[in-house]
Amino acid sequence: MSAQAPLPPEYFDRPTLEVARDLLGCVLMSDSPAGRASGRIVETEGYIARIDPAAHAYRGRTVRNAPMWGSPGHAYIYFTYGMHYCTNVVTEADGVAAAVLIRALEPLEGLDLMAERRGVENPQLLCAGPARLSQALGLDARLSGAPLQGPDVFIYPGEPPTEIVATTRIGISRGKDLPWRYYPVGSPWVSRK
DNA sequence: TGAATGATGTTT
């Protein structure tokens, strides 16, 4: 028995929408003193600053969005609505601002820890939504910019879905018509149908 | 099942 290696940084150095689709089925995992938690990625959205008014980096570089401009294969985690964190994976080459927002997971490991962090028991409510899954995995601003090869956050390869749905993105006011949200056909774990 | 709303604080 051998441990699976995380996806290498080069995996993320590709067109963002391609990575957004390929990440479906992969496993996002966090390790902390509190324990391990992981889930299968079942919903993603692409954000490409150069052509996308909804991207945080659309208007240029700031302290908050700096990781989006950095090396692929790192986390970009932002604080929003006064109480929530949302987790992205940075894509494209260093100097190009783009990322994939992770919007939902199918919980796999550490459900008790997730429930404790979230304050809910219902597995359906643990990771269905970008802020929910970030809280369930203990991901916050401290990990913005962290590599996705560990030691705190990891993304492992997984079984890709047989068929993928593309829709418009959720919760934005600009760039509404771009069909850059993806999820597996029939997945019961997505944040919205 | 869906609309309305308050919780919260950072960014523009």
Next chain:
DNA sequence: AACATCATTCAT
């Protein structure tokens, strides 16, 4: 004033 959200409440 807006925001890549969520939980709760109230109405269908």
